[in-house]
Amino acid sequence: MAPKIGVYICHCGSNIAGIVDCSKVSDFARALPNVAVARDYKYMCSDPGQNLIKDDIKKLGLNRVVVASCSPRMHEPTFRRACQDAGLNQYLFEMANIREQCSWVHTDKEMATEKAKALVAAAVKRVALHEPLETKEVSMNANTLVIGGGVAGIQAALEIADSGHKVYLLEKDASIGGHMAMFDKTFPTLDCAACILTPKMTTVGQHRNIELLANSEITELSGYVGNFKAKIKKKARYIDMVKCTGCGRCSELCPTSIPNEFDCGLGKRKAIYIPSPYAVPNKAIIDAKNCRHLKGKAEGKADVCRLCQKGIPNRNQPGCEAEAIDFNQQDEIVEIEIGNIIVATGFQQFDPTKIYQLGYGRLNNVFTGLEFERLTNASGPTNGKVLLKDGSEPKAVAILHCIGSRDTNYHKYCSRVCCMYSLKFAHLLREKLPDTAVYQLYIDMRCAGSGYEEFYERLQEEGVNFIRGKAGEVTDLTETPEEKGKLVVMVEDTLVRRKRRLPVDMVILSCALEPRPDTEQLARILTLSRKADGFLLEKHPKLDPVATTTDGIYIVGACQSPKDIPDTVAQASAAAARVLALISKGKVEIEAAIAYIDEDKCAGCKICIDMCPYKAISFDEVKKVCRVNEALCKGCGTCVAACPAGAIKGRHFTTEEIMAEIEGVMA
Amino acid sequence: MTFEPKIVGILCNWCSYTGADLAGTSRKKYAPNVRIVRVMCSGRVEPTFVIKAFERGADGVLICGCHIGDCHYQDGNKKTARRMPLLKKMLSQFGIEDERVRLEWVSASEGDRFAAIVNEMTEQVRKLGPFKSNGGAANG
Numbered sequence: 001m002a003p004k005i006g007v008y009i010c011h012c013g014s015n016i017a018g019i020v021d022c023s024k025v026s027d028f029a030r031a032l033p034n035v036a037v038a039r040d041y042k043y044m045c046s047d048p049g050q051n052l053i054k055d056d057i058k059k060l061g062l063n064r065v066v067v068a069s070c071s072p073r074m075h076e077p078t079f080r081r082a083c084q085d086a087g088l089n090q091y092l093f094e095m096a097n098i099r100e101q102c103s104w105v106h107t108d109k110e111m112a113t114e115k116a117k118a119l120v121a122a123a124v125k126r127v128a129l130h131e132p133l134e135t136k137e138v139s140m141n142a143n144t145l146v147i148g149g150g151v152a153g154i155q156a157a158l159e160i161a162d163s164g165h166k167v168y169l170l171e172k173d174a175s176i177g178g179h180m181a182m183f184d185k186t187f188p189t190l191d192c193a194a195c196i197l198t199p200k201m202t203t204v205g206q207h208r209n210i211e212l213l214a215n216s217e218i219t220e221l222s223g224y225v226g227n228f229k230a231k232i233k234k235k236a237r238y239i240d241m242v243k244c245t246g247c248g249r250c251s252e253l254c255p256t257s258i259p260n261e262f263d264c265g266l267g268k269r270k271a272i273y274i275p276s277p278y279a280v281p282n283k284a285i286i287d288a289k290n291c292r293h294l295k296g297k298a299e300g301k302a303d304v305c306r307l308c309q310k311g312i313p314n315r316n317q318p319g320c321e322a323e324a325i326d327f328n329q330q331d332e333i334v335e336i337e338i339g340n341i342i343v344a345t346g347f348q349q350f351d352p353t354k355i356y357q358l359g360y361g362r363l364n365n366v367f368t369g370l371e372f373e374r375l376t377n378a379s380g381p382t383n384g385k386v387l388l389k390d391g392s393e394p395k396a397v398a399i400l401h402c403i404g405s406r407d408t409n410y411h412k413y414c415s416r417v418c419c420m421y422s423l424k425f426a427h428l429l430r431e432k433l434p435d436t437a438v439y440q441l442y443i444d445m446r447c448a449g450s451g452y453e454e455f456y457e458r459l460q461e462e463g464v465n466f467i468r469g470k471a472g473e474v475t476d477l478t479e480t481p482e483e484k485g486k487l488v489v490m491v492e493d494t495l496v497r498r499k500r501r502l503p504v505d506m507v508i509l510s511c512a513l514e515p516r517p518d519t520e521q522l523a524r525i526l527t528l529s530r531k532a533d534g535f536l537l538e539k540h541p542k543l544d545p546v547a548t549t550t551d552g553i554y555i556v557g558a559c560q561s562p563k564d565i566p567d568t569v570a571q572a573s574a575a576a577a578r579v580l581a582l583i584s585k586g587k588v589e590i591e592a593a594i595a596y597i598d599e600d601k602c603a604g605c606k607i608c609i610d611m612c613p614y615k616a617i618s619f620d621e622v623k624k625v626c627r628v629n630e631a632l633c634k635g636c637g638t639c640v641a642a643c644p645a646g647a648i649k650g651r652h653f654t655t656e657e658i659m660a661e662i663e664g665v666m667a
Numbered sequence: 668m669t670f671e672p673k674i675v676g677i678l679c680n681w682c683s684y685t686g687a688d689l690a691g692t693s694r695k696k697y698a699p700n701v702r703i704v705r706v707m708c709s710g711r712v713e714p715t716f717v718i719k720a721f722e723r724g725a726d727g728v729l730i731c732g733c734h735i736g737d738c739h740y741q742d743g744n745k746k747t748a749r750r751m752p753l754l755k756k757m758l759s760q761f762g763i764e765d766e767r768v769r770l771e772w773v774s775a776s777e778g779d780r781f782a783a784i785v786n787e788m789t790e791q792v793r794k795l796g797p798f799k800s801n802g803g804a805a806n807g
Contacts, residue, residue, distance in 0.1 A: 071688045072705070100691025101703050105782070111671070111699040118702050527739050529682065532776035549681055549739070549775075593707070611710075613741035636740035637711030641750075653707060659719050662675055665702035666723035 003034040003128040006062040007120060008053060010044035010069030012099055019103040020116045025068065028117045032124050036060055045075050050082040057086035064130065066123045068096035068116065074540065089132035091592065091652055096123040122664025129657045133592035138631060140226040141339035142583045145170060147218060147522075150178020151565060152344035152557030152572045154200050159576035161209035165583055168336055169204060170232065171214045175279035177201055178346055182262065182370060184377040184384070186565055187424040188455035194379070198278045205280040214281055219333070221525055222614075224634065225552025226339045226588035236329040238272075238286035238294070243324035246282035248274055250308035250320050258290050260381070264371040267381030272308045272325075277379050284324070293327060339588075340552045340579040343536065344572065345522060347558035350404030350411070350512035358403065358509060359474040363487060364389045366474060366507045369421060376428050386432055386506075394505035396437040398489045399425055400471045404512035406443060411512050413533055415562040418510040419446045423455055425508055426464045439465045439502055441491050449564065467502075468495045474507050513562040526553055535561050546575040552588075554578060593652035594633040595640060599625045601647035608639035608648060672726035672792040676701040676785075677716060679709040681739035682774045683731035689778030697782035698789040701729060708732070709770075710743025714754045717768060727767045727792040729784070734772040744772070766791050767798060 007029040011017035022040040029038035037056055041049050044067055056062050065088065067079050072095040080090035096119040106112040142165050146157045149171030157167045169176065180186075181201070183193035204210055213232055220231035254270035262269075262276045271291040274284055288294045296304030309327075311319030319325075349370050352360040360366045365388050367375070378384035388394055399422045405415040419442065426438045445466075447456040460466065469491040478484050479501070486503035493500050515534035523530050528548050529537040536555045539547040546554045554575035557568040582588065595616075597608075602625040609617045609626060616632035617639060619625075628648075640650035678684040684705050690697065706712060709732025717728045730751070732744040751770045758768060769788055773781045 071684075071691070073685065073688060097688075097703070100688040102699075104691040104694055105697050106699040107696055108699060115699045115702060122702070122704070524736060527741070529685065529737070529775040537775055549685070611746065613743065634740060636708035636743050637706065638708060638740065638743045638746050641711050641713045642746070650707075650711065653711060655713065655715070658704065658706065658711075658716060661704045662716060662719050663723050665675060665704060666673060666720065666725055 001063060003064050004036045004060070004062050005034050005064040005066060005124055005127060006053065006056045006060070007032075007035055007038040007066045007124060008044050008049070008068070009038070009040035009098075009120070010049070010067065011040060011042045012069060013042065016069070016099050016103040019106060019109055019112045020098055021109065021113045024113055025098075025116050025120055029066075029120050029124065032121060034064075034128050035124060036062060044069050045078055050078070053079070053082050054086040057083065057088050063088065063092060064127045065093045066096060066120065066127050067093070068098045068120045068123065070099040071097045071101070074543065091133040092127065092130050094123040094127040094130065096120050118665045118667065121667045122661045125660040125664035125667075126657050129654070129660055130652070133651055135589040135592045136630065137587040138226060138590055140582060140586055140588050141228075141337055142166065143168065143336070143338045144340045144342065144579050145218075145228070145230055145336065145338040146342045146344060148178070148344035148346055148557075148559070149173075149176030149204075149212075149214070150344060150346045150557065151180040151197060151200075152346065152568045153178070153342070154197070154204055155569050155572035156342045156344060156556060156576045157204060157210055158200060158207070159573055160579055161207050163580055165209060165580070167210045168338065169210055169212050170216055170218060171212070172217050173275065174215050174237070174285040175275040175281070176204060176212070176214065177276065177278070177280070179370070180565065181276060181278065182264075182377070183373050184380075185424060185428065187420040188449075188451045190424070190427070194278060201278060201280040205282075212281060215285065218522075218525060221341075224590065226582070227631075228338050228341060228552065230336050230338060230341075232334050232336060234332045234334060236288070236331050237283075238288070238291075238325065238327055238329045239284050240324045240326050241281065241283055243322045244283040245322050245324075246274060246284065247322075248284070250284050250325065253307045253311060253317065253319060255305070255307060256290055256292055258287070263374045263381045264368070266371060266374055286325075297327065340582060341526065341554070342572075342575045342579065343522070343526065343528070343553065343555045343559055344557045345516055345519070345559040347513040347562065348516045350514050352403050352509045352511055354410065355403065357473040358400070358471070359476075359487070359507070360509060363474060363476055365394075365487060365505060366509065369418070369425070369508060369510050372425055372508045376425075376432070386429060388505055393433055394436055396439070396486075396502075396504040397429055397506040397508065398439040398441060398471070398502055398504045399508045399510060400489070401440065401442040401510050402470060403509040404514070411514060411533060413562070414446060415512040416446070417513065417562060417564045420449070420452055420455070420564065422508075422510045423447075423459045426459055427462060430462050430464065437465065439467055439489075439504065441467050441469055441471045441489065443468070443470050449566070467491060467493050467500070469493050478503070513558055516559070519559065526550065528553065528555070535559065546571055546578060552582070590631060591635050593650075594630060594635040595628045595637065596649045596651055597626050597628055598647045598649065599623065601645050602626055603645050603647070605644065607642050607644065611639045611642045613638070670793055670797060672700050672789060672797070673724065674701045674727040674729055674788060674792060675720040675725045676703040676729040676731065677709075677712055678703055678705055678773075679732045679739075679744070680705055680707045682733035682737060682772075683709070683781070685775035686731075686773040686777045686781045689775065690782045691778075693778050695778055695782040697785045700789045701785045708738070708740050708743035709747040710738075710740065712747055712750075714750065714757070717754060717758070721763065721798060724798075726795070726798045727769070727788060729788055730768075730770045731773045731781070731784075732770075734774055737774060763798070764795055766795060
């Protein structure tokens with residue numbers, strides 16, 4: 001049947017029409033071979049716009065459609081659906097990107113219009129060769145993998161598990177809880193972080209649909225939406241998880257004391273320890289780097305220490321009575337099958353030692369935000385008392401905003417949560433130490449969120465000193481008697497246009513949230529993209545903010561961008577809903593645009609087999625030809641380009657179609 | 668009138684095409700001389716695509732894929748990286764200057780970089796002058 005093509009040029013309001021002369025482009029398109037109708041319209045993606053296409057398909061008997069508008073990454077699914085609604089196979093459609101790759105990037109109207117014409121001509125030439133393709137449905141594995149056990153991962157895992165489906169919750173550390181477990185209060189409601197989070201953590205630990213894989217990492221992923229296979233490395237914990245009762249006896253016996261990560265190094269822990277008072281799983285773990293026995297073993301010494309296991313018999317102190325300690329435990333690789341993956345790996349705090357002049361790591365009593373969280377936390381190293389390193393109470397505290405954020409030397413972006421947590425710190429300080437002066441040194445106060453501005457106003461009434469200016473330096477070089485023995489914060493107060501020296505006892509650095517250093521590696525394992533700032537990239541910021549370009553993999557929380565707890569939890573629930581929608585559908589469509597081998601042309605040279613990254617091509621020993629496994633092929637086309645006989649056809653990206661497009665853009 | 672070269676850009680869907688879209692959404696302005704053709708992976712690029720472009724009057728061809736290690740299909744771009752030197756060798760035998768064909772890695776976050784590459788290549792090809800299929804511009 002001869003192609004009968006309808007071409008639709010979208011104005012996108014003035015987004016396209018402001019630069020590209022859309023009526024000229026549609027006049028041009030009308031004159032192209034095989035084009036039956038060409039129209040331009042204000043918004044092609046709107047209902048009336050889509051109806052134009054549907055009506056023309058029905059009334060004029062169009063058998064091909066081209067829409068020139070935004071990127072196919074934006075609205076290709078929309079227009080494919082419109083074609084399908086009107087009875088046209090969705091693959092008989094092609095899009096020309098005249099917005100993102102034309103009107104938005106060019107200023108010369110004439111040249112932009114010429115380029116738009118070329119792109120339309122290419123799409124028309126290409127679509128004439130399109131063939132109808134049928135998508136296939138395969139069954140869906142209802143298990144889900146959630147990577148990251150912070151509040152985001154916990155929320156997503158619970159929502160899916162509560163609906164009766166299995167969830168594997170993967171956590172790299174020994175306990176779930178993430179950063180939120182370290183906090184004391186949450187802004188702006190000041191409810192206790194532990195009171196919100198720990199019940200959820202316990203539920204996760206006990207949930208019959210959740211398999212918690214703590215102290216584990218993902219090392220490999222294969223498959224596709226609905227049918228992924230993941231390799232998980234369960235790192236040796238040196239503890240039998242079944243036998244350990246979490247009594248903590250082993251820690252009491254352990255002679256090695258080292259700084260506790262959970263308290264940001266402000267407190268101590270043992271080499272065998274339970275990560276936090278509310279750890280889930282509430283089981284011990286041995287830190288192999290610091291354990292005397294394991295270090296000795298690595299050096300070839302047979303039997304060092306083992307006090308946790310043996311106890312101290314002559315003092316009548318037994319070792320682990322549950323016999324849970326196993327020094328011979330090894331890392332273990334397990335393979336799991338899942339249908340969907342939710343990535344909730346969170347953030348890390350910016351390291352302020354990079355900003356030398358702020359004195360962190362050099363001067364006593366300069367703390368990071370997270371350290372202060374631990375200092376105010378009732379279960380923290382000071383039992384919630386805000387104390388200086390010498391054990392005394394501070395008389396004046398300065399909170400320095402935007403450390404590493406909104407700073408072209410470090411991160412350009414705003415970390416979104418620092419203004420609010422700085423206000424929270426100020427409130428906690430005023431509450432715990434009413435006689436202590438509190439200074440906030442800010443660039444702008446950014447308090448956008450439900451109840452946030454009100455919290456800011458409240459703090460202004462609580463006697464906190466707000467100074468508009470970014471701190472330039474923190475020093476212990478004092479100039480006056482009042483400054484003696486204090487830390488001096490130097491700042492330009494931009495409201496009174498004056499440089500000031502603030503003598504204080506404690507400085508809190510409100511540090512940026514930045515991507516975790518293993519984000520790059522994780523992105524490679526999961527084939528996700530990252531943004532320029534290093535956070536994981538969503539499929540579309542507005543149309544699909546929790547999905548990624550890999551179907552079946554979702555991103556939630558601070559691994560996508562800095563985020564507060566309410567937004568993180570909302571995203572986690574959103575991703576859970578997406579996963580549950582797929583599970584309830586029970587089937588996934590697999591891409592029809594995949595490779596196909598013409599057995600008559602195939603010489604059986606097997607070059608394609610080595611090309612395929614998915615092992616989707618196998619050799620038929622009887623017929624001596626190669627064959628593509630349709631469920632495994634993802635349609636990259638690498639084999640198509642390599643086949644010396646031209647026997648492989650990359651459906652929807654055939655050599656003829658691409659050649660036609662090249663001819664079209666050059667026409 | 669200044670010579671406006673025509674350049675065919677063949678971009679992989681996942682990194683480079685997305686990067687080019689990002690240049691659009693961030694309204695980065697660049698030369699209108701590159702016309703983009705999308706393929707799923709730079710590994711799909713056949714040498715004949717490049718030759719076809721020149722045959723049809725292109726003055727240059729720009730191929731973009733994901734950075735090595737970031738390929739959406741694991742390592743399709745590595746195959747491209749290996750094919751390109753062979754293709755370039757052949758093109759040079761045809762008298763096609765090296766600067767007329769470029770392979771660049773552009774990630775989904777590198778809208779700025781994509782715009783810069785397009786501008787740079789456009790200027791480069793503009794200097795070379797129009798491509799003539801009877802043996803390249805240099806030979807007239």
